Amino acid sequence: MKNWVKAVWEKRYNGDIFYDLYRFDVTLNKNDNLVYVTIKAPKDNDESNVVFDSYGEFRINESGHLEESGRFVDSSEYESWSLVSSEFMDVSNVETRFLNYQAVNTKDLNSIQAITWAKNSMFNYLRYPRTDILFYTELSEERMLEITAYEWDTSHEDKKIIQVFRVNADGYLETKSLSENKWDIINKEYLYTRDVR
Secondary structure, eight states: OHHHHHHHHHHHTTTOSOGGGSEEEEEEOTTTOOEEEEEEOOOOTTOOOOOOSOSEEEEEOTTSOEEEEGGGSTTSOTTOEEEEESSTTOOTTOOOOOOOGGGOOTTSOOHHHHHHHHHHHHHHTSOOOOOOEEEEEEEOTTSOEEEEEEEEOTTSSOEEEEEEEEEOTTSOEEEEETTTTEEEEEESSOOOGGGOO
């Protein structure tokens, strides 16, 4: 079920969303006996500024088809359900929605956008290998959004800080030198996943 919904998201957003940052919660509704998947924000140990309780909701209907809640579908009634896929893992009818690239205001990012920018910059500019990295966000004392990247040690029992980013007052992404305790601008424009090389 999770893989089916993830496949829909990957096709819909052309790989521009790190869906591994989200939680895909699967539940069985006892009233209608249907299986539901709710897409929620990452678990951030309460350090995140994410304000949405969910980013999407899907279900398997009585015929075994994947449907999406009208709450997350444009021009649909709030309480309605729209057919997304009739066969397991078939996303051929899912339309690709390029995100509104012009609409990102780097002075007003949510946690997911900030993490995506930092993660893409790690891969694109710092050439960091695509390993199992954890990201946390928090507001600094200067009211700037900071993104800290952690990596697990070899025993997978402890994690260490490998990179710290922040979005400064001008909306630029900065990275912190851990040895010199200073900030340097790494990117003045938002970096989308599609632009990572």
